[in-house]
Amino acid sequence: MALNYIWIFFFVSAFVIGLTRLIFFGDTEVFSNMVNSTFEMAKSGFEISLGLTGVLTLWMGIMKIGEKGGIVNVFSRIIGPFFNRLFPELGKSHPAYGSIMMNIAANMLNLDNAATPTGLQAMREMQETNPDKQVASDAQIMFLVLNTSGLTLLPISIMVYRAQLGAVNPSDIFIPVLLATYFSTLAGLIAVAIYQKINLFNRVVLLYLGGITLVIAALIWYFSTLDKESVTIISALASNIILFSVIIAFIMMAVLKKVNVYEAFIDGAKEGFKTAVKIIPYLVAILVAIGVFRASGAMEWLISGFTYSFEFLGINTDFSPALPTALMKPLSGSGARGMMVDAMTTYGADSFVGRVASTVQGATDTTFYIIAVYFGAVGIKNTRYAVVCGLIADFTGIIAAILMAYLFFY
Numbered sequence: 001m002a003l004n005y006i007w008i009f010f011f012v013s014a015f016v017i018g019l020t021r022l023i024f025f026g027d028t029e030v031f032s033n034m035v036n037s038t039f040e041m042a043k044s045g046f047e048i049s050l051g052l053t054g055v056l057t058l059w060m061g062i063m064k065i066g067e068k069g070g071i072v073n074v075f076s077r078i079i080g081p082f083f084n085r086l087f088p089e090l091g092k093s094h095p096a097y098g099s100i101m102m103n104i105a106a107n108m109l110n111l112d113n114a115a116t117p118t119g120l121q122a123m124r125e126m127q128e129t130n131p132d133k134q135v136a137s138d139a140q141i142m143f144l145v146l147n148t149s150g151l152t153l154l155p156i157s158i159m160v161y162r163a164q165l166g167a168v169n170p171s172d173i174f175i176p177v178l179l180a181t182y183f184s185t186l187a188g189l190i191a192v193a194i195y196q197k198i199n200l201f202n203r204v205v206l207l208y209l210g211g212i213t214l215v216i217a218a219l220i221w222y223f224s225t226l227d228k229e230s231v232t233i234i235s236a237l238a239s240n241i242i243l244f245s246v247i248i249a250f251i252m253m254a255v256l257k258k259v260n261v262y263e264a265f266i267d268g269a270k271e272g273f274k275t276a277v278k279i280i281p282y283l284v285a286i287l288v289a290i291g292v293f294r295a296s297g298a299m300e301w302l303i304s305g306f307t308y309s310f311e312f313l314g315i316n317t318d319f320s321p322a323l324p325t326a327l328m329k330p331l332s333g334s335g336a337r338g339m340m341v342d343a344m345t346t347y348g349a350d351s352f353v354g355r356v357a358s359t360v361q362g363a364t365d366t367t368f369y370i371i372a373v374y375f376g377a378v379g380i381k382n383t384r385y386a387v388v389c390g391l392i393a394d395f396t397g398i399i400a401a402i403l404m405a406y407l408f409f410y
Helices: 002-025 030-069 071-086 096-108 112-128 138-148 156-164 170-196 203-224 228-256 261-295 298-312 320-328 333-347 352-363 367-377 386-409
Strands: none
Touching (some): 002 030, 002 298, 030 156, 030 228, 071 096, 096 112, 112 138, 156 170, 156 333, 170 203, 170 386, 203 228, 203 386, 228 261, 228 386, 261 298, 261 333, 298 320, 320 386, 333 352, 352 386, 367 386
16 A cells, blocks of 8 residues: 555656646756656666566575575574563463564565465464454564564575676675664664563573674674775675575585475576566566656655755765665565665666665565554554554664665775
8 A cells, every 4th residue: 555655656746846847947858758767667677577587586496495494493493582582472382483483584584485474374373362353462563573674684685686787796785784684673672672661681682682782793893993995805705605605504404304405496496487577567667656756856856855954964975865765665665676776777786875775675674564464464453553663673774774884885
């Protein structure tokens, strides 16, 4: 629903601003540019989607190997003790725990197809013990916010787009995204814990959060001591080594479980091909809307307004052209993806703006979409403070993404 209003807003506002430029500024080419943009962006959307086929097929195949090799179950066992403390309302043996942990683990691995079914299953299982079926329980809100914060270890889809749009090293955003999404998740967790009076100073909770935070802080400190060239070289090298190590780990786990690795890869690859084909209309739709919005001059006006505000505050504004991705992210995943693609197409995948947009895209998830789907699936009407906590996580993730982009790429 949100994307519907956004799509309409882009076209209507583009028309209004186009008329304004024609009447008050005598710009006789504005509508010609807008019409031409519809054809150009439709072609661009199709070409990008078509080019995604090979890379997406590859990575979906790799992910399927990991899924069948049991990597999701491994993550479930690792984070189990931590999650037991975050959902005190459920007790220690609630049937939803399995689905919750499978969902979070699948999200961390960017397994969207595996994450959504397990997430909906978790919501249904929690709903069975929810005393008020129309009001979100504490456990359901915690689960939703952890989802909307978008903790991701492998931002595969973003790297796929970067590869398609000509990035020399598509994985160079791996570590910045990991850092930004961690801060987003931490902010969402703290916000919900304050509302629910969850003791984050519990020994187990502190062990998990403290350990991860120390690692993250050490990474940031280490990279802040390096010059720009060293940061780029070391982060790219580390990203590539980690990613290839993950591939090898997936394969070896599958071998140990006597999984037919080749067939597993083919099964996943088929899903990747189908996914690439399915996104064509969605990507074309959002890119055409964005193209018209840009051709009318509306995008320039919007960015100029933010840029002026940041300059007035004495803030560096080189990241400003990536702001549309940040503004769209809480509302629409496909809309934010379109903004990211537009930023990389306009400024270059390896430009600072392109990298900021990519990092922002991976820093958090689509709050309103996830809340609508997950709560809607079980008939919850009163979401209480879920939106507030989700947006806190989004805002923190976006700020962290911009700061990480300056640290790694500026």
